[in-house]
Amino acid sequence: MKYKLSMVVGTLLSFIAAGTALASDYQDLKELINNRKEQTASFFKRLNYADKGLTAVAAAVEKGDYVQAAEQLLNYFDGRKITPGFQLGKSSDSVEAADGLLKDKLTLSNGLQGVLERNQDGNIIWNSRGGTDNVEWPCQISRHGCLMDAMNAYRQTGKTQYLTFIQGYLWDWLSHNDLPIKEIERFDKGKWADNIAPQWRTLDSGIRARAWIKLWENWKGEPVNKKTRFLMLMSLLDHADYLRWHHRPKGNWKISEMRGLVEISIAFPEFADSNSWYEYGIGQLTEEIDNQFYPDGAQMELAFSYDQGVVRNFWDVADVVESSPRKLPASFREKLENLYRYMAYVIKPSGCGPMNNDSDGKDYILPVIQRAAGQYGSDDLEYIASRGTKGAWKANSYSTVLPWAGQAIFRNGFAKDSDWSFFDVGPWGIGHQHNDKLHLSVVVGGRDILVDSGRYTYNGYHDTSNIWRNYVTGSESHNVILIDGLGQSASEKQASKPLSKSDYVITDTFAFARGTYDTGFKGVMDKDANTYRGNAAHSRAVMYVERLGWVVVDHIRTDRPRKLDVLWRFHPDCRVKNTGQKVFTADPNKANLLIQPISANDWDIELVSGRIKPSVQGWYSETFNVKVPNTVAVYSKQVQGDTMFAWLLKPVRNDLPAIEVKNVQMDAAKGLCHIEFSQESGYVLKMDIPVLGGVPRMEKTAE
Numbered sequence: 199m200k201y202k203l204s205m206v207v208g209t210l211l212s213f214i215a216a217g218t219a220l221a222s223d224y225q226d227l228k229e230l231i232n233n234r235k236e237q238t239a240s241f242f243k244r245l246n247y248a249d250k251g252l253t254a255v256a257a258a259v260e261k262g263d264y265v266q267a268a269e270q271l272l273n274y275f276d277g278r279k280i281t282p283g284f285q286l287g288k289s290s291d292s293v294e295a296a297d298g299l300l301k302d303k304l305t306l307s308n309g310l311q312g313v314l315e316r317n318q319d320g321n322i323i324w325n326s327r328g329g330t331d332n333v334e335w336p337c338q339i340s341r342h343g344c345l346m347d348a349m350n351a352y353r354q355t356g357k358t359q360y361l362t363f364i365q366g367y368l369w370d371w372l373s374h375n376d377l378p379i380k381e382i383e384r385f386d387k388g389k390w391a392d393n394i395a396p397q398w399r400t401l402d403s404g405i406r407a408r409a410w411i412k413l414w415e416n417w418k419g420e421p422v423n424k425k426t427r428f429l430m431l432m433s434l435l436d437h438a439d440y441l442r443w444h445h446r447p448k449g450n451w452k453i454s455e456m457r458g459l460v461e462i463s464i465a466f467p468e469f470a471d472s473n474s475w476y477e478y479g480i481g482q483l484t485e486e487i488d489n490q491f492y493p494d495g496a497q498m499e500l501a502f503s504y505d506q507g508v509v510r511n512f513w514d515v516a517d518v519v520e521s522s523p524r525k526l527p528a529s530f531r532e533k534l535e536n537l538y539r540y541m542a543y544v545i546k547p548s549g550c551g552p553m554n555n556d557s558d559g560k561d562y563i564l565p566v567i568q569r570a571a572g573q574y575g576s577d578d579l580e581y582i583a584s585r586g587t588k589g590a591w592k593a594n595s596y597s598t599v600l601p602w603a604g605q606a607i608f609r610n611g612f613a614k615d616s617d618w619s620f621f622d623v624g625p626w627g628i629g630h631q632h633n634d635k636l637h638l639s640v641v642v643g644g645r646d647i648l649v650d651s652g653r654y655t656y657n658g659y660h661d662t663s664n665i666w667r668n669y670v671t672g673s674e675s676h677n678v679i680l681i682d683g684l685g686q687s688a689s690e691k692q693a694s695k696p697l698s699k700s701d702y703v704i705t706d707t708f709a710f711a712r713g714t715y716d717t718g719f720k721g722v723m724d725k726d727a728n729t730y731r732g733n734a735a736h737s738r739a740v741m742y743v744e745r746l747g748w749v750v751v752d753h754i755r756t757d758r759p760r761k762l763d764v765l766w767r768f769h770p771d772c773r774v775k776n777t778g779q780k781v782f783t784a785d786p787n788k789a790n791l792l793i794q795p796i797s798a799n800d801w802d803i804e805l806v807s808g809r810i811k812p813s814v815q816g817w818y819s820e821t822f823n824v825k826v827p828n829t830v831a832v833y834s835k836q837v838q839g840d841t842m843f844a845w846l847l848k849p850v851r852n853d854l855p856a857i858e859v860k861n862v863q864m865d866a867a868k869g870l871c872h873i874e875f876s877q878e879s880g881y882v883l884k885m886d887i888p889v890l891g892g893v894p895r896m897e898k899t900a901e
């Protein structure tokens with residue numbers, strides 16, 4: 199009897215507690231609406247009451263009872279089915295990440311780790327840098343992607359503290375970050391909220407809208423309080439208006455912004471403007487496939503990390519649209535195929551993309567290519583996606599040149615252990631640029647050997663205040679040539695025409711491309727304009743022959759004596775040595791590379807690693823915000839006038855024959871180079887490599 203009584207008392211107590219919670223939930227909603235009368239009234243004017251589910255809401259609005267209307271609206275959404283395409287994905291490491299969140303520790307999607315800073319009241323200081331000293335922190339903690347980890351962890355464990363965190367984070371953000379309407383008028387059209395309100399940076403606003411939709415769609419029936427949900431709904435309306443009218447005119451940001459707009463329109467057809475948002479957003483996205491991508495499929499920023507991000511956005515938004523009653527423009531999917539083809543053609547043997555411009559090193563896109571191959575069924579995509587086991591490769595070589603992107607990808611196959619190179623003879627890019635024209639990256643036997651240094655940081659993105667940003671964007675962190683210690687400056691942002699067909703050729707036996715940088719050696723972002731003297735230009739040709747390697751011919755045109763520094767930078771995993779004029783990797787049981795000057799043998803060689811003074815050199819960043827020392831071979835010499843020299847970049851593996859350089863003729867005036875290599879197997883390769891113009895030739899004869 200006693201036992202039963204305690205049960206009854208217990209039940210009664212929890213009933214009263216629940217009742218109290220419900221009452222306070224209602225009171226909080228009421229208080230919110232009383233404090234935001236104007237916003238609430240204009241919000242309720244923006245719903246589509248023709249939607250039958252909103253009859254009760256309409257009746258309450260009619261009476262002027264907005265608290266009742268808000269409650270009815272939240273009830274309606276609770277009972278509505280999940281919008282297809284917004285189901286929560288599964289992530290195996292969510293619980294660990296979410297446990298970090300409970301201690302205010304966050305890892306952003308770019309790998310940046312920090313701790314939420316809070317004021318005396320326990321509220322998050324949204325403008326702080328989270329102890330990271332990184333300008334991206336205040337922008338990216340406003341993306342709210344971390345809340346997906348908390349939601350996943352809640353689903354996996356049932357522990358309500360994750361849900362409490364989500365609710366607290368959202369309420370904190372929502373109640374302190376109203377759309378800065380007055381400031382918007384003052385925003386510089388090019389930059390919008392960047393400096394004034396990082397919480398409303400347009401890029402992050404698009405991303406946040408998507409995160410919110412996912413939360414909204416997946417917490418139906420969960421105890422998330424009404425004031426948070428209702429304020430979020432009102433803010434989502436602000437997000438849609440904001441993205442519709444204040445998005446970027448171009449670039450990868452615009453894609454995220456328009457995706458956010460389209461997804462709000464699809465998840466919330468109850469908004470009266472949702473049709474016009476959809477039409478506008480999907481129209482802009484469709485146009486951007488043409489505006490932002492070259493005919494060869496490359497995104498015009500020419501930074502692979504952004505290219506693949508934009509393409510993923512297109513694909514994902516197409517999936518969402520196709521799961522909804524709305525119609526995707528007929529050409530949308532069709533146009534995407536070419537974008538996948540670009541990614542497939544430049545893919546490294548590792549399955550990742552190249553590290554050009556502001557890219558990291560770990561964009562593993564093989565699964566994306568596999569998905570595209572499945573969708574389009576094209577022979578070449580199938581071939582690349584399956585690493586040569588399915589589909590068909592019909593071209594005469596695995597090498598390819600993307601004539602608009604100006605990227606020459608030379609390779610001997612698509613296997614994990616293939617050789618691969620990336621030679622940049624293209625435009626600078628429309629955003630996220632590095633001063634890296636004529637840079638060459640090389641993979642041997644699937645292993646990164648000659649590398650680009652990556653992007654590392656965005657501190658100092660808009661000025662030259664950060665030595666690290668200057669370094670990673672500067673020529674000094676690329677495999678190019680410094681003239682009198684100075685690197686390249688800005689060059690052509692966007693190609694108006696493809697590379698001339700006379701500047702590249704791919705035959706059955708060799709692949710060739712050449713380019714010239716001649717728009718001034720000024721250092722990073724013109725800060726050294728005063729030290730630039732006279733004229734100089736660098737031209738480079740690369741000839742690739744399977745089983746021989748890469749022959750690189752450099753030509754310097756100059757109106758006065760110069761000091762040259764030719765840079766070859768190695769992946770940090772390489773053990774780099776030098777003997778005489780040769781620099782090579784010496785890693786046991788691995789594919790190696792030998793760099794051998796062919797014509798000039800009077801270089802001063804220095805191996806630099808992890809240097810900060812007198813200038814930053816010898817650093818590599820595969821992951822945003824993480825840098826490690828790597829070895830850079832700096833070949834230096836003084837030249838009196840126009841000059842030309844060549845290099846053999848030779849893969850060193852058991853299966854490859856020894857090579858001897860036999861006959862070299864250089865004509866710097868004409869930019870012509872003739873080289874003969876004798877191979878151990880008894881053949882002689884005779885090459886004519888024209889750097890400035892003319893047709894390359896190669897002939898293989900018995901010795």
Ligand SMILES: [Zn+2]
Nearest residue numbers: 555632650652
């Ligand atoms: Zn770079």
